[in-house]
Amino acid sequence: MGVILEAKGIVNRFGTNVVHDGLDLSLEKGSITALVGGSGTGKTVLVRTLIMLRAPQAGELKLFGENVLAMSFNQRQRMRERIGVLFQGGALFTSLTVLENVLLPIREHGNVPAEALEEVGRLKIALAGLPADAAVKYPSELSGGMVKRAALARALALDPDLLVVDEPTSGLDPISAAAFDELIIELRDLLGLTVLQVTHDLDSIWRGSDQVAFLGRKRVLAMGTAAELTERDEPELVAYFRGKRSLAYANQFWRDREGTNHTAAQLAAE
């Protein structure tokens, strides 16, 4: 159903420090895109720009086909209801239980009969893969993985069309991280979400995403599947994708697909 998010010529500056200079990015509906790049390439700044927490110095941002930078505050608020955001640390409201956290956006923006409200909240908590008894707990009583899931439940509260996730698997053990990746894919398939995830996790990049947007040289330097980016020759991409561990993923990928690993072997030899 077309393009959910389209950014053109985004410029972000802090004083004289230019973070993005003419950055373009577009996301297809139903895709899962990993946003990667070395530290200091402005991943978080870009995410903050895309979810309208920061106005870029120049450029154009279209969400669901509408130019959001020209919008009034109220129109933007409407837009925000269609975007679910999972912040890096979870950003759960510490004085509210998990259930209250999830119900907050629904109470604020939704229109659900009072009798069904709590059930909706509990459904979201279950969708995010949390056990039922987590609903009445406070964020300080949750483990790191559960905090991420609770934050995901809150991000899903209004059935957003676009889900933006900042480092969903950082700080999780590999098993929880893999489960989280699967959860995101499952939700995409079931709810038709479009997902943009900032990540460093090779598992998330190779197995948890349809495509990868690589930030470098103050713009999206390359966009494609992880396998495609492995074959690119820009030095930044070579450094990022042809490390030992990344190549292991590449080999696995080609073995799974073609039964050979000659491409990766060639790349490693270069």
Add this chain to the structure above:
Amino acid sequence: MSSHPARFEMDTSARCLRLSGKWTVHALGRVRLASVTPLANGAAWQLDAGEVSELDTAGAMLLCDLLDRIESDGGTVSQQALGATQRALLDLVRQRRVVNEVLPPPVSESVVAQIGRVTVSALREGGGHLHFLGELTTRLLPALLRPWTIRWREVVNEMYRAGVQALFIVGLLSFLIGMVLAYQGGATLEQYGANILIVNMVAIVTLREMAPLITSILVAGRTGSSYAAQIGTMKITEEVDALKAIGIHPMDMLVVPKVIALVIVMPLLFVYADIMGLLGGAVVADLTFDVSLRTFFERLPEVVTLSTFLVGVVKAPVFAVVIALIGCHQGMKVSGSAAAVGQATTLSVVQAIFTVIVLDALFSVLFHLMGI
């Protein structure tokens, strides 16, 4: 396709359950499940969702509830008419849905039980402060015996913040209180022609009680609360744990310097408040009651003995310890949420001012018995 709010109607003649509108979290408000049951009675219904423009998880959940109600009443609903995505969503919700558990009603407490609980928690709170005082002492005394181990840089910082930065507000308020005292006392004394006694009244009340109390209340509000907020926030962000892990006792780093700084600064603030209060009184005495500044300050040494001055200032270190202790302890007790920091800040101010006034009353009794 319609975009009006979600609705359903039960066509009893055609046995058709018709859904229409936006079945999304934004537009479910008018769906009344309670209206289902009387009509359902054991019949086989057809579901018609052709007019549903949108369906999301919340909508699917409500639809599930609706079907459940009909089915629990012995009815059946044929779901042939649903689209593939709609059915997938319905299945997802069915699978993941949690049936609300019924929470036990909260037990109501009798008045006696409430009084008991509040008393016990107040005593615990007091005991907690004593415990903290003990803990502080075990860190403070060894440090005082070896003064080079004290973090003097921290102490000086805290002195600046608690003392120098409070000068303006303490000075202004003491001056105003001195003025008020002179006005109130002067009006009465003037009737007896005893204007000169304004000096006695202003000097004794200011030095013994008003300057110490005003200063302590200001310091509790300014400095005690900031201690609680600072340490409380550090607890939430695990900075206190980080200190412990690095091998620094949080008491040494966060509490001891604050206590030492306040104990040094508080007497100085008292003296400063004394001076400003006397000035305020003297100005009013001069302008309104014909007691010239010169007379005022000439008479001052005759009515004020050294003990009057000391009775005020001797309370300073005690109040300083109380304020710093309560602020730091409330901060250290914070756990969990951002709201707890706010609570600790409020409690620190309330308890510090309460304790200061109670101690002040005790001092008054004590000095009276000692005949000072």
